[in-house]
Amino acid sequence: MGYALIQVLLPGWSHFAQFTIAVVNKDPQKSKYSDTLHRFWKKEHDWGRKKFMELSKVLDGFIDADTLIIKAQVQVIRERADRPFRCLDCQYRRELVRVYLTDVEQICRRFVEERRGKLGKLIEDKARWSSFHAFWMGIEQSSRLHMSRERTDSILKVVVKHFFLEKEVTSTLVMDSLYSGLKALEGQTKDKKNKAKYVDSDDQPDPIVRMEKDMFVLVGDVLSLLKRAVIEPLPPKDEKGPQNRTKDGCSGEDFSKDSIERDERRLTELGRQTIEIFVLAHIFSSKVEVAYQEAVALKRQEELIREEEAESEQKG
Known part of the structure; x- marks a missing residue:
């Protein structure tokens, strides 16, 4: 039976x-x-x-x-409560890497360049940059520190919402890249042995973001990080590109160890850089810039009050 x-x-x-x-x-x-x-x-x-x-x-x-x-x-692909990313099994992932790595690279680079362009406009506007510089230097250190951090779950939900499209076949591979990049950021806050597990630390620039328990924290002063984010060059494109599919469509048989490791490093670096720029741009736009705009509006309001008082005195 x-x-x-x-x-x-x-x-x-x-x-x-x-x-x-x-x-x-x-x-x-x-x-x-x-x-x-x-x-x-x-x-x-x-x-x-x-x-x-x-x-x-x-x-x-x-x-x-x-x-x-x-x-x-x-x-x-199942949703998990403990992390927002929907990641692939290793074997299926390798198959997609071989076909869509170039597409993932284009998606990440396009996002990084777009966010850098928006931040660059602030620096290029000398009057506005000078005003922002004066605002930032004029507030207390405790306020700067408070505005330079955000909860990881809050930002990661926005990251997934931005990059994951159910109709886009590359979305799951982008999620894997971002997840690997997140792990690299976690490794950067630990000792060198753990760090080397994810990326070659000797080839990596100083981090823009670090992770403290359940928080993303900007590493250093916002003014210097904004300048660095705008002028720091993107890593060169992978000219070798992904390999062709194997004869039977499986992922492991003709896939050399070197090419697997190279593609994994590439995915991790793309994810790490994308997460860093996303966090910097998100914290700046949702906290720092909001505080700056409020300060500008308050200053303008005070100027208008003074002008009205001066006019009243002249009339009196």
């Missing part, structure tokens, strides 16, 4: 998955792949692909000894 394993699906159920469908060709370069992110639920009618490959192309190396090989790789 056989037993069937049945999963009871509760009302309102949904499962979010990333999956790859492949039709294997004799020539690895001609194999047909499709990577997809999709949320399945009871009333979802879209359970498959309307188009994948033209039937006429099946005879072009896809059938071998009357056999057509179709492969599928699936990972259910």
Whole structure:
């Protein structure tokens, strides 16, 4: 007597998955792949692909000894309460790294350049920068320290909301990159042995952000960090790029150890830099700049009051 394993699906159920469908060709370069992110639920009618490959192309190396090989790789991506990132299993992740590393790099670099551009406008406006400089230097050290930190969970929720799109297949790999970068930041606050576990510390610039328990804390004075964030060059692009997929669509067989380690370092560095700039820009815009704008508004209000009092005295 056989037993069937049945999963009871509760009302309102949904499962979010990333999956790859492949039709294997004799020539690895001609194999047909499709990577997809999709949320399945009871009333979802879209359970498959309307188009994948033209039937006429099946005879072009896809059938071998009357056999057509179709492969599928699936990972259910679960949300976890202890961290906002939705990370991939190692094997599936390596497969995506080989195909989408360049895309992840473009996403991270584009974000970093955009945020740096916004911060750079403040410095380029000499009058505004001078005003901000005077404001920052005029407040108490305790106030500066208070404005230079934010809870990690608050920022990470915003990070995920910004980068994770359920319809974008690279989103999960971006999440992995950010998670690795977060671990690198955690390592930078520990001893050198732990630090070396994630990144080559000798090749890394001084951190902009450190982690203290449940807080992100800016390392150093905001004025110097803003200048550094704007002028510090981005790391050179990875000219080698990701490797092609293997013949059978699996990730480990022809993937050299050196290329795996190089791609892992790249993902970690992209994630670390993106997290740092995100934290700096977030703390600046949500706390420091808000306080500065309030100070400017208060100063302007006081000037208007003085002008009104002066006019009243002249009339009197």
